[in-house]
Amino acid sequence: MSTVKLRPIDEELLPRLLDVAVAGADPEEVMPTVPGPSGWTPERRTAFGDHYSSAPAYAIEANEQIVGATRLTPAEAPGAAEVGIWLARPARGKGHGTEALHLLVEEARSRGVTALIAETTTSNEAAVGALRTLGAKLWEDPESGAVHATLRVGDWIEGGIGR
Numbered sequence: 595m596s597t598v599k600l601r602p603i604d605e606e607l608l609p610r611l612l613d614v615a616v617a618g619a620d621p622e623e624v625m626p627t628v629p630g631p632s633g634w635t636p637e638r639r640t641a642f643g644d645h646y647s648s649a650p651a652y653a654i655e656a657n658e659q660i661v662g663a664t665r666l667t668p669a670e671a672p673g674a675a676e677v678g679i680w681l682a683r684p685a686r687g688k689g690h691g692t693e694a695l696h697l698l699v700e701e702a703r704s705r706g707v708t709a710l711i712a713e714t715t716t717s718n719e720a721a722v723g724a725l726r727t728l729g730a731k732l733w734e735d736p737e738s739g740a741v742h743a744t745l746r747v748g749d750w751i752e753g754g755i756g757r
C-alpha cells in the first residue's frame with residue numbers, strides 16, 4: 595500500500611520538484627501558460643519556480659518519492675481557493691491523486707478555507723474521477739467540454755468522503 599504525504603515546498607524541494615516536472619509532465623499540465631516555443635524553456639522553468647513559491651504549495655510524496663505537486667490559489671469568493679494538482683506520468687492512475695486531494699482538503703480546512711474549486715475538462719477522466727470521488731459537485735458545459743467543480747470543505751468533513 596502506498597503512503598502519500600504532502601510536503602510544503604521550500605528552497606530545497608523546489609529544484610527537485612522541477613526535475614520531476616521536466617522529466618514527467620508537460621508545462622501546461624503544471625502551471626499557467628507561458629508564451630514561447632514548446633517544451634521546458636528557461637522561461638518556463640523560471641515561471642515554475644515563481645508559481646510554486648507564491649501560494650500555499652505542496653510536493654506530493656508517494657512511497658518516499660516526490661511525484662508531483664498541489665497548490666491552493668486564493669479565489670475571488672471569500673473563503674474560496676482554487677486547487678491545482680499534477681503528478682508525473684509514471685505516478686498517475688494509482689490513486690495517488692485522490693489521496694493527495696484528501697490531504698489537501700484537510701490542509702485547506704486548517705487554513706480557514708471553506709470552499710474549494712477546480713477547473714478541468716470532460717476529456718480529463720482522471721481529474722474528473724478524483725474530484726467526483728472526493729465528493730465535489732461537478733458542472734459540465736457540454737459545448738466547451740469544461741468541467742467546473744466545487745467542494746464545500748465543511749460538507750466534506752461532516753459528510754465524509756464520497757457521500
Ligand SMILES: CC(C)(COP(=O)(O)OP(=O)(O)OC[C@H]1O[C@@H](n2cnc3c(N)ncnc32)[C@H](O)[C@@H]1OP(=O)(O)O)[C@@H](O)C(=O)NCCC(=O)NCCS
Pocket residue numbers: 623662679680681682685686687688689690691692693712713714718719720721722723724727
Ligand atoms: C489528474 C491527476 C492529478 C489524477 O491523479 P491520479 O492519481 O492519476 O488519479 P487516481 O488514480 O487517483 O484516479 C482518480 C479516478 O480517476 C480514474 N482514472 C484514473 N486514471 C484514469 C484514466 N486514465 N482514464 C479514466 N479514468 C481514470 C480512477 O479510476 C479513479 O476513479 P475512481 O475513484 O472512481 O476509482 C493526474 O492524473 C494528473 O496529474 N494528470 C495530469 C495533470 C492534470 O490533469 N491535473 C489536473 C488538472 S484539474
